[in-house]
Amino acid sequence: MVTQFRLLSFYGLACLLLIVSSGSSYAQISHTGKGYHFRLKARQGETFKYQLATHQEMSNTPSEFGMQETSMSMTIKATCARINGNLLIMKTLDSPYTMNGRTFGKSTTSVMKIKSDGVVVSRGYSGLPNLNLEKLYSYTLQPGKTYNLPVSIRSSSRSSVKVIEHETVKLLGFTHYKGHQSARLQMNFKNTVTIKMKGVNTAVSQASGTETALISVTDGWPEYIKIISSSTSENPALKKSNIHASTMTMVTILERE
Numbered sequence: 001m002v003t004q005f006r007l008l009s010f011y012g013l014a015c016l017l018l019i020v021s022s023g024s025s026y027a028q029i030s031h032t033g034k035g036y037h038f039r040l041k042a043r044q045g046e047t048f049k050y051q052l053a054t055h056q057e058m059s060n061t062p063s064e065f066g067m068q069e070t071s072m073s074m075t076i077k078a079t080c081a082r083i084n085g086n087l088l089i090m091k092t093l094d095s096p097y098t099m100n101g102r103t104f105g106k107s108t109t110s111v112m113k114i115k116s117d118g119v120v121v122s123r124g125y126s127g128l129p130n131l132n133l134e135k136l137y138s139y140t141l142q143p144g145k146t147y148n149l150p151v152s153i154r155s156s157s158r159s160s161v162k163v164i165e166h167e168t169v170k171l172l173g174f175t176h177y178k179g180h181q182s183a184r185l186q187m188n189f190k191n192t193v194t195i196k197m198k199g200v201n202t203a204v205s206q207a208s209g210t211e212t213a214l215i216s217v218t219d220g221w222p223e224y225i226k227i228i229s230s231s232t233s234e235n236p237a238l239k240k241s242n243i244h245a246s247t248m249t250m251v252t253i254l255e256r257e
Contacts, residue, residue: 028220029183035142036171036183040116040220042080042088049257050076056250072099086116136185137220141171149187165191175214177223182214189229207231209250227252 028039053073075095082089090112096105112123118137135149149167167189175184193205209229216223230249 029215029217032140035140035145037140038118038137038183038215038220040088040114040118040137042083042090042219044080044083047077047079050078050254051257052076052252052254054250054252056248059247059249070100072097074098081111087121088114088116090114135167136169139169141169143171143173146170160196162194162196163191164194165189174217177214180223181217182223183217185211185213185215187211187213203234205231205233221256222254223256225252225254 028041030037030039051073052075053071055069055071057069059068074097077093077095079091079093080088081091092110092112094108094110096103096107098104110123113121114123115121118135139147141147147169149169151164151166167187169185169187172184172186175182188208188210190208191206192203193207195202195204207229208231209227211225211227213225214223215221228249228251230247232247
């Protein structure tokens with residue numbers, strides 16, 4: 001499970017980091033003449049829960065390798081432990097994960113510090129896939145207009161691994177979900193992962209997909225997220241084999257309770 005969710009983050013599948021509050025006293029999506037501005041809000045001591053589920057299928061993988069089709073799920077609880085100005089200190093508790101009907105692992109905890117404008121100051125590992133919220137919340141969004149989120153190169157010049165990622169986001173409008181008013185966003189993403197092997201840059205993975213997100217007007221945090229993605233990976237060491245490349249399709253859903 002840990003490997004799968006690290007893979008989600010590594011391949012840049014854009015999924016919002018879920019640390020949410022409910023019952024806020026004022027809206028966190030404000031409107032100006034230039035469009036809609038997103039911010040986050042939490043109250044100290046609040047605890048809330050999310051369900052995360054993912055289903056993935058692998059193709060061109062020998063049956064003896066197993067895992068051609070996998071379904072996983074887990075519960076995530078988050079508590080706003082402390083507020084320091086616009087800085088939120090959040091503690092998360094990830095449940096053991098269920099894979100294909102069997103339960104594995106044990107509960108894990110992590111701490112993250114995040115500002116109300118989405119900037120992540122520091123974070124520990126959580127089962128939640130990661131998106132740098134500041135990339136999204138730094139925009140004032142006009143409905144129907146597509147915005148290009150920054151290209152991200154997540155490696156140093158000396159690293160053997162390079163990730164180049166590109167995302168777009170569009171505010172589709174507003175809707176109600178489980179009685180809560182939410183902004184509806186559509187995101188598209190593409191990325192390429194290369195690894196330097198013996199002085200040659202070899203493309204080993206490409207991924208693309210779409211994400212639909214419902215963001216609460218009340219507190220600026222997600223109500224529902226669905227990601228559909230496809231990635232192709234190549235192993236240069238097996239380039240003469242008929243299994244040198246594999247394709248993974250994945251559907252991930254995160255839902256606020």
